[in-house]
Amino acid sequence: MSVRVADLMRGRLQNNAVKFMPGTRDGLMVNGGGFQGKTETACDAAASFEDLWRDVHRQLLPGQTPGTRDLFVPVAYCRLPVRAAPKALCKTILDVYGDPHPNTLDDLIRAVRDAIRDHNTTALLIDDVTRLRLHREDDQDTLDLIRELMDLNVTLVLIGVDIPRSGLLRSAYVDPRTKQWVFPEVKQGRSHNDAASTQTERRFDLVDLDPFDYSTPAGITAFLDHLAGIEDQLRLFRSFEGMLTTGAMPEYLFRRTRGIVGLLRRLIEDGCTEAITNGEEQLTPELLARTSIHLGDLADLDPDAGEIPEIPQNVRPPQEKKTSRKKPRNTVFDDHGERPAADG
Ligand SMILES: Nc1ncnc2c1ncn2[C@@H]1O[C@H](COP(=O)(O)OP(=O)(O)O)[C@@H](O)[C@H]1O
Numbered sequence: 001m002s003v004r005v006a007d008l009m010r011g012r013l014q015n016n017a018v019k020f021m022p023g024t025r026d027g028l029m030v031n032g033g034g035f036q037g038k039t040e041t042a043c044d045a046a047a048s049f050e051d052l053w054r055d056v057h058r059q060l061l062p063g064q065t066p067g068t069r070d071l072f073v074p075v076a077y078c079r080l081p082v083r084a085a086p087k088a089l090c091k092t093i094l095d096v097y098g099d100p101h102p103n104t105l106d107d108l109i110r111a112v113r114d115a116i117r118d119h120n121t122t123a124l125l126i127d128d129v130t131r132l133r134l135h136r137e138d139d140q141d142t143l144d145l146i147r148e149l150m151d152l153n154v155t156l157v158l159i160g161v162d163i164p165r166s167g168l169l170r171s172a173y174v175d176p177r178t179k180q181w182v183f184p185e186v187k188q189g190r191s192h193n194d195a196a197s198t199q200t201e202r203r204f205d206l207v208d209l210d211p212f213d214y215s216t217p218a219g220i221t222a223f224l225d226h227l228a229g230i231e232d233q234l235r236l237f238r239s240f241e242g243m244l245t246t247g248a249m250p251e252y253l254f255r256r257t258r259g260i261v262g263l264l265r266r267l268i269e270d271g272c273t274e275a276i277t278n279g280e281e282q283l284t285p286e287l288l289a290r291t292s293i294h295l296g297d298l299a300d301l302d303p304d305a306g307e308i309p310e311i312p313q314n315v316r317p318p319q320e321k322k323t324s325r326k327k328p329r330n331t332v333f334d335d336h337g338e339r340p341a342a343d344g
């Protein structure tokens, strides 16, 4: 899942970056539940785009000057503050560049536009965008502002939990031909950007980052691959090959975490701490059954926006070796011997 999202995002950033015509760039929205790795996946894709883009520009860029700020900022990432208002969003974006905050909203917006242009930003990532409570007047203004940011020749990537039900897509419709979400132009008068009224509509792709799926062979393979990757990185003295990927372990891990990558990570980390402390030095379903999942510091998450996933409770560990889930051997081609020669 995350590979698909990352590939799509990298492709979109690269394609848009080499468009030099004026006009809006198709944006991207990454949708998924809390702790499913949205931030990590998007930042990873953005970072690899930034590497590539800096490489392309190496000959043109001024060298680094200690004590000064970066002039060239191809990728800007920011998180929407809880209870975001347009001013707060502008300030968060300006903080990426370390620019000062003007006082009035109009000046802030102008400063954001100038900063994005002057720093040659081609990708603007706004994380946790579903923190907007769209019934408030401020939020509607923020939303209009976000849409207008698309007119700045920047690829806008919006990341959030349950975007379709957040009100963010209000007034947008799906183009049946391209399956993209289309925002009609902002009504004149409300717009912060005079040019916006002459722009055509803004288009977004909405991609879902789902948890692992344990109901299809492809889903199980992906989950097992992920577990194998984790197992490779664990350094427990008594770990063994297939510690996480064989027997009842994969299914148990799936039931404990519902396939949510962040919960799985916490469970394994806490399990390892326990295994090291008590000297067992390996992960077993029994040990994990004693480990509860702690999400750690939640201060920077917004439960109201669904950023904290529900953790499955009271998941029974698999029964001891009672059920061998091995498939019986296929006996169709067995030679049972001593068959009479063909009749007649
Ligand atoms: N592909 C991955 N492999 C391993 N761990 C991951 C992966 N993606 C995310 N994580 C971990 O999952 C946790 C939650 O990820 P995060 O990106 O913050 O989720 P979200 O933004 O969807 O709430 C983090 O601890 C992160 O390191």
Ligand SMILES: [Mg+2]
Residues within 6 Å of the ligand: 038, 039, 040, 127, 128
């Ligand atoms: Mg996040």
